[in-house]
Amino acid sequence: MAPNPSRRRESSRRAILTAAFDLLQEVGYAKLTIEGIAVRAGVGKQTIYRWWPSKGVVIFDAFLMLNEGGAGEAVLLPDTGDLHADLTAVLRATVAELNDPRYDQPLRALATEITHDPELAAAYAERLDKPMRHAKRHRLHSAQQAGQLAVDLDLDVAVDIIWGPVLNRWLQRSGPLTIEYADSVVTAALNGLHPRPRNDRVGRTVDGRAV
Amino acid sequence: MAPNPSRRRESSRRAILTAAFDLLQEVGYAKLTIEGIAVRAGVGKQTIYRWWPSKGVVIFDAFLMLNEGGAGEAVLLPDTGDLHADLTAVLRATVAELNDPRYDQPLRALATEITHDPELAAAYAERLDKPMRHAKRHRLHSAQQAGQLAVDLDLDVAVDIIWGPVLNRWLQRSGPLTIEYADSVVTAALNGLHPRPRNDRVGRTVDGRAV
Amino acid sequence: MAPNPSRRRESSRRAILTAAFDLLQEVGYAKLTIEGIAVRAGVGKQTIYRWWPSKGVVIFDAFLMLNEGGAGEAVLLPDTGDLHADLTAVLRATVAELNDPRYDQPLRALATEITHDPELAAAYAERLDKPMRHAKRHRLHSAQQAGQLAVDLDLDVAVDIIWGPVLNRWLQRSGPLTIEYADSVVTAALNGLHPRPRNDRVGRTVDGRAV
Amino acid sequence: MAPNPSRRRESSRRAILTAAFDLLQEVGYAKLTIEGIAVRAGVGKQTIYRWWPSKGVVIFDAFLMLNEGGAGEAVLLPDTGDLHADLTAVLRATVAELNDPRYDQPLRALATEITHDPELAAAYAERLDKPMRHAKRHRLHSAQQAGQLAVDLDLDVAVDIIWGPVLNRWLQRSGPLTIEYADSVVTAALNGLHPRPRNDRVGRTVDGRAV
DNA sequence: CACTAACCGAGACGGTACGTCAGGTCTTTGC
DNA sequence: GCAAAGACCTGACGTACCGTCTCGGTTAGTG
Numbered sequence: 001m002a003p004n005p006s007r008r009r010e011s012s013r014r015a016i017l018t019a020a021f022d023l024l025q026e027v028g029y030a031k032l033t034i035e036g037i038a039v040r041a042g043v044g045k046q047t048i049y050r051w052w053p054s055k056g057v058v059i060f061d062a063f064l065m066l067n068e069g070g071a072g073e074a075v076l077l078p079d080t081g082d083l084h085a086d087l088t089a090v091l092r093a094t095v096a097e098l099n100d101p102r103y104d105q106p107l108r109a110l111a112t113e114i115t116h117d118p119e120l121a122a123a124y125a126e127r128l129d130k131p132m133r134h135a136k137r138h139r140l141h142s143a144q145q146a147g148q149l150a151v152d153l154d155l156d157v158a159v160d161i162i163w164g165p166v167l168n169r170w171l172q173r174s175g176p177l178t179i180e181y182a183d184s185v186v187t188a189a190l191n192g193l194h195p196r197p198r199n200d201r202v203g204r205t206v207d208g209r210a211v
Numbered sequence: 212m213a214p215n216p217s218r219r220r221e222s223s224r225r226a227i228l229t230a231a232f233d234l235l236q237e238v239g240y241a242k243l244t245i246e247g248i249a250v251r252a253g254v255g256k257q258t259i260y261r262w263w264p265s266k267g268v269v270i271f272d273a274f275l276m277l278n279e280g281g282a283g284e285a286v287l288l289p290d291t292g293d294l295h296a297d298l299t300a301v302l303r304a305t306v307a308e309l310n311d312p313r314y315d316q317p318l319r320a321l322a323t324e325i326t327h328d329p330e331l332a333a334a335y336a337e338r339l340d341k342p343m344r345h346a347k348r349h350r351l352h353s354a355q356q357a358g359q360l361a362v363d364l365d366l367d368v369a370v371d372i373i374w375g376p377v378l379n380r381w382l383q384r385s386g387p388l389t390i391e392y393a394d395s396v397v398t399a400a401l402n403g404l405h406p407r408p409r410n411d412r413v414g415r416t417v418d419g420r421a422v
Numbered sequence: 423m424a425p426n427p428s429r430r431r432e433s434s435r436r437a438i439l440t441a442a443f444d445l446l447q448e449v450g451y452a453k454l455t456i457e458g459i460a461v462r463a464g465v466g467k468q469t470i471y472r473w474w475p476s477k478g479v480v481i482f483d484a485f486l487m488l489n490e491g492g493a494g495e496a497v498l499l500p501d502t503g504d505l506h507a508d509l510t511a512v513l514r515a516t517v518a519e520l521n522d523p524r525y526d527q528p529l530r531a532l533a534t535e536i537t538h539d540p541e542l543a544a545a546y547a548e549r550l551d552k553p554m555r556h557a558k559r560h561r562l563h564s565a566q567q568a569g570q571l572a573v574d575l576d577l578d579v580a581v582d583i584i585w586g587p588v589l590n591r592w593l594q595r596s597g598p599l600t601i602e603y604a605d606s607v608v609t610a611a612l613n614g615l616h617p618r619p620r621n622d623r624v625g626r627t628v629d630g631r632a633v
Numbered sequence: 634m635a636p637n638p639s640r641r642r643e644s645s646r647r648a649i650l651t652a653a654f655d656l657l658q659e660v661g662y663a664k665l666t667i668e669g670i671a672v673r674a675g676v677g678k679q680t681i682y683r684w685w686p687s688k689g690v691v692i693f694d695a696f697l698m699l700n701e702g703g704a705g706e707a708v709l710l711p712d713t714g715d716l717h718a719d720l721t722a723v724l725r726a727t728v729a730e731l732n733d734p735r736y737d738q739p740l741r742a743l744a745t746e747i748t749h750d751p752e753l754a755a756a757y758a759e760r761l762d763k764p765m766r767h768a769k770r771h772r773l774h775s776a777q778q779a780g781q782l783a784v785d786l787d788l789d790v791a792v793d794i795i796w797g798p799v800l801n802r803w804l805q806r807s808g809p810l811t812i813e814y815a816d817s818v819v820t821a822a823l824n825g826l827h828p829r830p831r832n833d834r835v836g837r838t839v840d841g842r843a844v
Numbered sequence: 845c846a847c848t849a850a851c852c853g854a855g856a857c858g859g860t861a862c863g864t865c866a867g868g869t870c871t872t873t874g875c
Numbered sequence: 876g877c878a879a880a881g882a883c884c885t886g887a888c889g890t891a892c893c894g895t896c897t898c899g900g901t902t903a904g905t906g
Contacts, residue, residue: 124383220877466883579814678854
């Protein structure tokens with residue numbers, strides 16, 4: 001009854017995922033149809049329905065395929081010792097990617113599907129978000145060891161506070177998603193909203209020493 | 212050519228918006244159809260197409276209608292002088308609303324539509340988010356005046372740092388959306404990720420004095 | 423629930439039936455599809471499914487439409503008094519129609535549908551066959567009155583004996599369907615298979631008198 | 634290229650033809666599919682496509698298989714000398730077979746395929762109809778020799794006049810297919826439609842003598 | 845007796861059509 | 876005289892089969 005994966009044609013799989021991603025860019029999420037994907041991929045509709053349970057999973061797998069290349073090595077965030085600079089660089093890159101028209105539509109489509117499909121959200125968390133979040137937490141952990149972050153800080157919350165605002169501004173278009181915004185978020189997040197006493201800025205540090 | 216608003220039947224308008232909101236709860240976003248709304252509202256399809264340009268705008272207007280009751284008075288966040296406590300209370304309320312099954316599906320639908328429709332996003336920012344954001348900024352401004360927030364803080368960024376993580380965790384289901392999480396976010400956001408020097412916790416204050 | 427016939431668009435109805443009949447000629451029964459009819463008729467598929475329960479009924483209605491023109495006047499077979507001549511002429515015409523390439527495929531399609539659908543067979547008997555059979559029986563009755571047919575003859579059986587062989591040869595292609603065959607059938611049917619005693623041929627008669 | 638018949642697996646062949654015939658009874662002609670036959674027969678689809686060019690030929694072969702048992706001996710109609718009685722008996726048997734629910738659907742399917750496929754019609758004429766028609770003609774010939782049939786009678790036409798009406802009534806359901814109908818057809822066909830002169834009934838004969 | 849070519853069951857594949865559903869437009873009709 | 880009702884064309888849905896194709900595994904006949 002269930003299809004036999006050993007007989008699966010890899011070329012069709014790749015064609016479908018590529019077609020899905022490309023069509024997302026070209027026609028947008030609302031006009032993405034299984035029929036369109038099948039035609040673009042030169043594939044029968046049944047071949048899509050045989051292997052994917054929903055359009056959302058196709059989109060998800062399309063992203064998975066993109067990340068297949070660097071699959072082996074774990075993601076690593078830069079660690080120069082200067083946390084503020086490193087986070088700024090990474091968040092600027094995030095902003096650049098979100099602003100990249102090639103990824104805009106596909107990413108929004110993925111976000112939408114996750115919003116409405118808990119199962120897909122779990123898969124996303126496990127397969128796509130987890131490695132990235134692990135890298136983020138790793139960088140923060142290293143800073144924590146160096147005394148640059150509060151010892152009792154929940155690193156997951158820290159990650160959310162840094163990246164959450166950017167993602168939200170992008171999704172809701174609640175304002176321009178600029179480099180300046182990214183910088184502001186990093187600074188505000190690190191220093192906190194409360195005022196700092198005189199000379200209490202935790203400045204750039206190298207090897208744990210302030211510079 | 213354009214319909215004459217003076218002839219618009221208010222009862223139909225309300226029936227349509229109510230039907231849309233109710234159906235969102237019952238069948239979810241994916242299965243919400245114009246046809247279904249029309250039938251539920253006891254209205255011809257044309258009556259919907261005549262007054263709304265897209266399904267997203269209907270959903271949006273349905274939310275607008277909900278907020279119509281308290282339209283006159285501006286939203287106000289509690290201001291006891293204790294910023295941490297006030298923010299905690301408000302964020303806990305936000306979490307509760309997002310976890311309310313009555314609002315879950317409709318809110319996700321609205322978020323989805325905003326994600327894919329810039330025009331709708333602008334309308335959302337103006338009509339629904341603006342009053343709320345204004346209230347948030349107002350409360351933060353008051354705290355800033357009381358010396359509880361950094362004087363150079365961009366209050367919009369501050370709002371994003373506090374509410375962004377919660378919205379994101381809800382949308383992406385990247386983790387359980389609990390009261391504890393809300394509390395952690397408030398604490399971490401206010402104090403910052405950096406460690407605070409000894410005795411530098413900006414504690415609860417009343418009338419600007421630490422308690 | 424059921425569609426309201428008063429709102430039915432006559433132009434669509436005619437376009438569908440015409441398209442069905444034409445396509446039957448052109449592509450044959452096996453390749454006749456609802457989808458093809460809809461495209462050819464410039465009509466949505468749903469418009470076909472709304473008004474017809476099956477492909478067979480569409481074909482049937484297409485034939486009904488052909489006969490709509492001469493609907494008012496009842497069919498009449500020639501009655502010169504010479505039964506043999508009249509039947510020969512009529513059966514030759516039948517043969518010609520069955521051999522007409524314009525009607526071949528459509529008629530076979532109709533025959534096939536009737537074979538497999540009793541309800542359709544009843545409709546065929548009532549709407550298409552009945553007037554024709556009535557005319558045939560009428561002619562035979564007139565001959566019976568003139569003493570040219572056995573008084574105890576079941577006219578329905580008589581009709582079957584004359585037209586059955588021709589229809590069968592056409593359907594099963596059990597042999598060439600020629601004018602000669604038609605003539606043989608008429609002669610054999612009228613005279614019977616048994617030998618006639620000398621001078622007993624019931625020859626051509628005019629006004630009941632043998633000629 | 635062409636498959637080698639010597640390697641053909643007889644068990645598969647029989648399973649396929651049996652499955653086809655059984656499925657015809659059970660689901661009817663319209664729902665008979667190659668895929669269904671293959672599954673029912675426990676056979677790969679390719680095994681059907683390898684040996685049969687079309688569904689119609691499979692059906693045809695299924696009938697051939699049924700007749701395989703009595704293949705060697707030629708079919709023989711009863712010949713008691715009483716033509717009327719013999720024909721009546723045979724036609725009654727024909728009626729019974731056509732009314733047999735086990736054969737109804739399969740026979741209609743075969744008739745349909747023949748109607749639309751001239752090649753199949755030829756095969757049917759040669760392999761299935763020919764022996765039967767030969768037997769019928771043989772019986773009539775014997776009667777002709779005995780002076781019970783007109784000497785100039787075309788026996789093929791005679792066969793058609795006797796069996797055509799029955800087949801037609803069955804295919805078109807133009808009326809109840811009863812024993813009485815069969816009897817009427819035989820009587821009318823033998824005596825002809827014209828009235829017979831006094832004492833001219835060609836009665837039962839034994840050895841050519843009237844009884 | 846081993847080899848090898850072919851048939852076999854199985855089932856994935858690119859397709860076509862199915863019958864249904866909804867989108868958005870246009871027409872009719874009843875209040 | 877508008878708006879409900881709903882028929883219409885369009886097009887995508889998800890399913891069923893089509894006829895072709897590959898895949899291992901028998902199963903003959905050959906060398």
